[in-house]
Amino acid sequence: MEIWLPILIACFCYLTPSLLLFKNPAPNKKLINFNALLIGIGLLAHFTILKASISFNPINLGFTNALIGTSFFSILIFWLLNFNKNFSYLQPFLLIPSLILLIIHPFFLSNHFLTTDLSPLFVTHIAIALLAYSLFTFSAYLSIFILIFEKKLHEKKKIDQLLSGSQPLIEMENFLFNINKFGFILLTITLGSGILFSEQVFGTPLQLNHKTIFSILAWLIYGLLLAGKKLNGWRGRKFIYISLTAFLFLLLSYLGSKFVLEIILHR
Template identity: 35%
Template structure:
């Protein structure tokens, strides 16, 4: 049943993504129904009595589920319609991944409450920084338009949506709020992960690929926030740090888990 819900949610996301800007109400309704189906199917897929699924596809799907919620709420209050063409197609892909790569179920017996808490915090951290990455891409496109010297502006709904974005300074302030929140959540993810790792493996931190990539991503975002606070970093410097930090964070969980699950066919916790 959840596979049917996944496919229907993906279809609704794609339809909402390609609708014209004038069909704002239809976009909102389709996105909302797709999001509800996505959430229902994801919940049924990842939870079981005394077990939880923690594969890379489930994590990525959950991350995009929260990202779609942010887009839907923010687009009702701000002129961020251009996020639609970035977020919804990616969400449509992510929503069907658990049906293709189901991952493994991890028993909850013998595990403390830190386990589920760590997973929840990490998903929130990844989601917040995913939103920041989409936001940074919009800023890159918005900034590039300012440097194009053309007497005849390009037509098209996406270019029109870019023109309706808030000023770059406003976008930049929102970007740093997202990064600050994501950095805080990522810090909590690392701390809760250290506690969970000690309880499960007998050591505070295992120096595996996930830990190393997560640390480097955390370091990049921390340096960016410090540079913003003390050196006034902004513009292209901020965008490069944001996209680089997100790319490394994507490798930390999705990349390493994809290799383990799909390439090496190894179970993990």
């Protein structure tokens, strides 16, 4: 019962800015600051839920905990970036799915307690991996928005007010490239530490399972994407589709396996 209060607070603070944005597609400075305050309060409530669910003795990285953890850091990244850039148009894409996850979280709780000792190397590995997943999640939301925006442009129809308040397409694509670049660096560190120091990090030798294979495939596709953008100027739908394909493999590598094992097979 105690967890429902922060869930309700977070949901209210995430839903209200999205509704206000639909009502005022071109918000003024006061409304932007008010929305930022609400999202900040929502993040505090979200963190309270995350802390209570994961605990730290031992750490519980079950499927739903991983989901709300990734959504928390994705919103945190958006919230911090929005102080310098106008990303208000992304609010519904990030906040509404997150509040749905928070609502269903108590009904699908699953336990996956990490028995590995919390060595500095292990904690660092988990933190970097979670940040990488969160960056790529933010990247996926932005990619979907760009596809919608580009479709409206190609249809030569009047762009919705919400879309018209966004940044120019080329600026969004360049920002997407930078997000993917930082995510790729963090993913490289995550995979490198997992492969080279598997026994020290996880207490077991490296296992070539589907999680490892999908992670490496995602890393290769992201690397190809960044190289194509840098060397050949890839942009537009090709860039977006490759980015989303890489994210799908990344999703399958961790969350997909956890969903099957914990939610379907109850292991």
